[in-house]
Every structure is written in C-alpha cells, then in structure tokens.
Amino acid sequence: MSKSREERYAFSESLSVTLDALRKLTGGTSDLVTSEAELGGVRCAVAVIEGMASTQMLSSAVLEPIMLAVGGSEQTPQGLFELITKRTLLTPDRKLPRDLPEAASLLFAGFCVLFAEGVAGAAAFGVQGFDRKAVNEPSSEHNIMGSQEGFCETLRTNISLVRRRMKNPALRFEALTVGRETRTDIALCYLAGRAESGLVRKLRRRLSDVGMDAVLASGTLMPYLEEKEQVGLFSEVSATERPDVVCAKLNEGRAAVLIDGTPFALVCPSLFVENFRTVDDACSKPYFVILMRLIRFIAFFFAVLFPGAYVAVANYHPEMLTLKLLLNLTASERSTPYSLFVEMLIITVLLELMKEASVRMPKAVGSAISIAGGLVIGDAAVKSGIISSPLLIIVGLTATASFVIPGLAQQSSVLRLVYIIAGGTAGFFGIAVVSGMIMTNAASMNEYGIPYTAPLLPFTRKGAADILGRKSLRRLEEEHSTVADYREAADE
Template sequence: MSFSPDYKNYKDAKISDDTMQAMRDLRAVTGNTMDLNIMNIRIGGVECAVVSIEGMTSTDAMSELIFRPIMQLNDKGKTSPQRIFEFLTEESLLAAERKTLFTYGDVIQFLFSGFAVIFTDTIPKAVAYGIQGYDKRSVSDPKSEQTIHAAQDSFTETIRTNLSLVRRRMKTPALRFEMSQLGEKTSTDVCIMYLADRASPEIVRRIRTDLSRIKLDTIMTSEYLQPFIDESYENSIFSSVMRSERPDMICTCLNEGKVCILVDGTPFCLILPTVFADNFRTMDDYCQKSFYVTFTRWMRYIAFFLAVAFPGLYVALVMFHPEIFTMELLLNLSASEEATPYPLVLEVIMLMVLFEIMREAGLRLPKAVGGAVSIVGGLIIGDAAVKSGIVSAPLLIVIGITATASFVLPSLYPAISVLRIVFILAGGLGGLFGLSLAIIVLMANVNNMNDFAVSFTAPIMPFCRSSVKDVVSRASFREYEQKHSTIGEYRQTDEPPRKGKGSE
C-alpha cells in the first residue's frame, strides 16, 4: 500500500509484504524525519530492513544482539523469507522483549519507544526487539520529600525504572501493573498499580474507565490526568489525589488498598483515593517510636493552623477584639500600627504577596543562588520595611511564623497559600465572626468531597474506630500484625451514582 506525505490514517494500515514499499510507507508516515534510520540488508538472498530511531536504541546492543546473529544466518547461504522470519520470531533470543507487528501503527509505536524493527521481504509482518539505549537520569535522592531514616531513592522520568523500584520492594504476585498509552500525539505510557488482594475492584475499574476516556493530544506530566480522575478537582480547594516521588511511600499506599498511577516522563506518582490525614504522614513516622510520632504529627497539625489562620486571626484580634491582649502588648501594637500609613489588612496582604514572589524567585533561579535570594531578600526587605514605617514589627513576626509553618506541609501548600488570603480578608472584614464563617464554608466544602465513595474527612467523619488512631498517632507494628487497615474500610456502601466524566 502506498502512502502520501500527508497520510494520517496509518494506525490500522497493514504492513506491506514488499520491504522496499514498506520503507517508502514509513518515510511517508514520518515525513522522512532525520532520526529515522533504515538499514537495507540481504540475508541469504532475501531483502530485509532494520529500522530504528537515532538516539533511542543502544548501538552496542544492536550490534551484539541483532547484527551478529543475523549475519550468522546469512553465512548459511540461500534461505527462504519464511525461514528467516521463523528464525527471528521462534528460533532466536535476540532480546528480552520481542513483539510481532502487523500494522504501521504498531511499528511507529514501538520505534518511538526505543525498539528496533526488522522487515522481511514477502512477509506482511515485522518483528520488534527491545534494545532501548536512550539517555536517562539515574536514581537519586528525593528532592521534595526528604527523610532522615527512610530510604534515600526516588523515582526518575523513566517509567520502567520506576516500576522496578516498586517491584523490588513488593515481591508479591498480588502486585498488578496495567500499562496503556494515552495522548493522541505523545502515546505516553501510563501504568496503573494496585494490590489485587487489597484494592477495591470498583475503584480500579473506575480509574481504568476514566483513563480510557481521556482524549488529550499530549500528556507531559501526571498532572495532565488529575482533572479526569479527581472528582472534586473543580469543586474543592483540596484534592483527593496526592503525589509522591518516593517508592517506599508508594508501596505503603499500595498496601493500604490505594491505587497508584505512574506516567512516563515524570518522576512523581499519583495516589488515589486519599484522605486529609494522609497529608500529615511521612516515611519517618514508620522509623520512630509511637510517642515521638504522636508529637511530630501534632506539630504538623499546629503548623497547618498557623500557616492558614494565624495572619487572619492576628488581623481579627487587632481590628475587632483588642481586649484579648494584655495592656502592655496592646499599647505596643497600637503604637506600631499608628506609625504605618496603610490599613492592617492591606499590610498583611502586601507582605504575603511579597513572600510568595520571593519564594517563586527562589524556586525558578539556579539552586546556587535561589536559596540566597529568598533569605537575603526577606531579611533586607523586611528590615527596611520596618525601619521605613511601611509595616509594623509585630506583623513581620506573624508573617515569618506563617511562612515557616507553611513549609512543613509541602503537599498542601497550594491550598494553604490561597486559604491564607481568604482568612485574612474574613478576619479583616468580620473579626472572629468572619473567621468562623470562613471555617464553616471550608468545612462544608471539605465534607462534600466523597471521591470513589471515600470521604475526605475519614476516619473522623464518618467515624472509623479501627483507623482513627492513625490520624493523631501511629499504631504499633504489633498492632499491624493483628490488623492492617485499608482505604476500603472508609468506603460508603450506600454511595449515590457517580456524576461527571467517570459516570457509567
């Protein structure tokens, strides 16, 4: 079959039994792209072709595993095309991964995945061998989820490497990997991971269905998938989908009956469904005694309160409820605020915006100077602002405490940064009454999150006695011997029919 350069319906087209015609077809489909390598060879008098993509295959592996065995077959003299094809598919072990291809769509998919494809004249099929050799980043230390006692490896951008990191830790046949390709242009590998004896079949089925309905042209990171699998993505400030770069954390979540999704090209794994309390856990919690874990976990809850509500509470008390302060502190606050030219609410918002700008600058600049810009900028600008009378010194202390507390929970930082502004406005407009109203609205929104029939506030609401201890502490490993809870215990059996993209 002959192709024109603008041929688009190649995916289901059968491979031509004429090798030279098949090569012309491939050049037409790919627009004769520069990195398409076609090596025409003759084996025992039969025209063949070895096709690969430059930079995607290993040259050494191709020479050792492909060319040398084929040349040995060529030394045996005349042979038939069928004999060559049987040698390639049945009588040789040229590579660990081998696949027989029937359409040009399969050929393109495997070529661009780092496979070498061999065509044989008069045979309307091809054989693909996995000899990938593209450059990839090696396994390194975690960047955003650092721990002291837990493992020090993290995911990379290569999905096969990430799968091996998980499999190495969980040597059980119950661990399932389901691979698919998403994205009309990118054909990105996406893998669903779960434990068959712990994950809910209903959750796995719904995630599989949601992913199959994605029609995006390109999928570059795992976050491209989140709007399609997170039911509360557009309705809540929080998310029931977490992400992690740690293989040990993923294994822990799998053991709890959760489902994880890996996307090729991104070093983060999606975890779902999750609850609010999951954001306050770290792998170090499983490396310390329970009493210390209880202490650190409560510190994280306190840090969350300070990061979200402390500036708004300060504004509400100073503007509407000054009687709560002692006389000495009240006089100091009054003197500080009278020396500033702007209203207190405007001061707080101005400092918070300035903090976010410095944080963003620190993230985007090279690491060698990024941290210095944030620290030096905060010290110099903060000191100059106080001395010039633009902001008050007590307010600068409040912002410093808030900024420090917000770094304790990196997974909640996007929600914290927005909620902080909301609480400042609520406290400035209505005092403690405004804060109470904001909390009620927030709680109503959070309680409405019920993704995959799992309430985001579980195991507090609805109350689950066997799991509530893990919210404020960590159960001992002797208790885990008796019973290890899973996310399935939080599921509500009287779940209403699902709405949205994943509805059946």
C-alpha cells in the same frame, strides 16, 4: 480509486515498498534510521529511531544472535522470518506489529523493527537505550531514615523501582496510553486483592476517557481522576516522588498511576490526614510521632489561619488580648502608615512573590533571593516604618509553618489570603463563615467512596489511632487494614 488507510499502511512483500511507506508515514523524519543487508540470501532491513534505541544492545542482543543463528546457510524469506521470530531467543520484549502505524509506534518507543524481502510482516525487539536521568534522591520529599531513591522520568525504571520493593505476584501494572498527540505511556499500578475492583475499574475508565492532546506532567491527569475538581478545594489524588511511599499506599489498597516523562506518581484515593504523615514516622518512636504529628497539624492551622486571626483580633476583638500584649501591639502599629489589614495583605503577597521567585530561579540565585527577601527587604521595611515588627514575626512564622506540609502548599497559600480578607473585613464572623464553607467543602468530598476527611470525619475508632499517633507494628501485623476500612457506614 484511492486506497484505504488499512491498505496504504499494510506491510508489503516488497521491502522497498514497505520502507517507503514507513518513511511516508513518519513524514521523512530525520531520526528514522534504516539499514539494509543480506541475511541467508534474503534482503533484510532494520529500522530504529536514533537516540531511542541503544546501538550496543541492538548489535549484541539482536543482530549478532541472528547472524549466528543464520550462519552461512541459505534461507527462504518465510524460513528466515520464522527463525527470527519463533526459533531464536533474542530480547524478551518481542512484538509482531500488525501494520506500519503499529510498527512506527514501537519504533518511537525505542524498539528496532526488522523487515525482510518477501515477507508481509515485521518483527520488533525492545532495545531501548535513550538517555535518561539516573535515580536520584527525591527533591520534594526529603526524609532521614527511609530510602533515598526517588522516581525518575523513565516509566520502565519507575516500574522497576516499585517492583524491586514489592516482589509480590499480586502487584499489577496495566500499561495504558494517554494523550492524542503525545501518546504518553502510563502504568496503572495496584495490588490485586487489596485494591477494590471498583476502584481499579473506575480509574481505568477515567484514564481511558482522557481526551487531552498532550500529557506531559502528572498534573495533567489529576483532574481526570478527581470528581469534584472544579469545586473541590482539596484533592483526593496526591502526588509522590518516592517509590517506597507508592508501595506503602498500594499495600493499603490504593492505586497509583506512573507516567512516562515525570518523576511523580499519582496515588488515589488520598486523605486529608495523610498530608501529616511522613516516611520517617515508621522509623520513629511512637511518642515522638505523636509530637511530630501534633506539630504538623499546628503548623497547617498556623499557616492558614494565623495572619487572618491576628488581623481579626487586632481590628475587631482586641478585648481578647491581655493588656500588656495589646499595648505592645498598639505601640508598634501606631508608627506604620497603612492599616493592619492592608499591611498584612501587602506582606502576604510579597511572601508569595518571594516563594515563587525562589522556586523558579536557578538554585544558585535562590539563596540570594532568600537573603534579599528575608533580611534586606524585611529589615528595611521595619526600620523605615512601612510595616510593624509583630507583623513581620507573624508572617515569618506563617511562612515557616507553610513549608512543613508541602502536600497542602497550594491550599494554604490561597486560604491564608482568603482568611486575611475575611478576618480584615468581618473579624471572627468572617472567619467563621469562611471556615464553615471550607469545612463543608472538604467534608463533602467522597471520591471513590472514601470520605476525604476520614478517619476524623466520619470518626472511625479503627483509624483514630492513626491520626495523631502511629499504630504499633504488631497491631499492623494483625490488622492488615486498607483504605476501604474508612468507607462510611451510615448506621455505624
């Protein structure tokens, strides 16, 4: 009769049987390194995964102290195991796996596992020492006066980056594992007492429901945290590369998910207006913040609406324009072979193509693409009469504006095309119809009970001061407001 899984992968008192079973369980993987020696008259073995554990840490934090503790005295197997696990302080990260699969998981997480002849058990010590990228400046969220540290790919380092900024016992990290095959470590992070228990419970449940085989990027988890991920144009889950941003969000009662292997943390719930805030706002004068936020709002509407509105005005409602402007536009359009609508579509698609190329290409080539795209193609296209100069100005302005709000880059790219099609086929009627649909879509998002469009829609007096301006630090000191303040009260 064949053995059950529990029996097959249980620890054996025989060291060789245990090691054989471990090798069998890991499929004889070549990076599993085992080393046997005699300690206090007991045959022992230490197992590590090559590249995951630090050899230096293993010898200085585990092996040397054990050797010193045992000395030359003879030990019984049980006595030696107790000495190692109960009477010696080795690494703080010490675990006692119940069976071989658990021991294997710990090995793959960078632990070393000790086995002893005559003991049906094992002791694991955290000696992680894999190669990791250093903490660098965040690549996608630059700022001037704030911290220059960004998350890296290692979960533990990222946790320490958050912890270092928030030395508060209420800061909680809940370790979870997602991905059936990858078994990726993630940490649910929140500030107890600030984050609503309902929010934490919901996130915990959603993360435990993740059924993906591989979780290799933050984007893989994002749909699991969104309610309307199939129909929602926007997302109430945002990604950030900055530990200071995560700390600020946690302080506002939100929760974050840190994922091993990716330098992006997911924050939820996230609101539409937050895309227009930056870390530098806190360091700037309030009047400057108002100006900058206004510029960012204008930039977003410019990036999304301007090309579509231009096509609609020029094709359907030229009476809106002053005579001089209209004559200039007509003169420049007369020399081009395509209609304005087709021209705009072509140039917008070309813009997206250039953007994609500059993102995917190596950095050294990226600047060459910018020069080739911006100067050579643009200039040549105008000179050869394929596109008109005003159109190039509009697309250039739109492209610049789209870089101002990186958090809404996906949405602005798609909506820009939708608005061009709507404006080109039905003028302002089409733009109004599309706007109505987008507005209801965004306004209907109510994830985690917080309206995505708050504090604009529904308008809350408390949050209104934070839309265009920044609340004074003294006021923040008094208010201690959290994101739950934006929860809509039906009978306000």
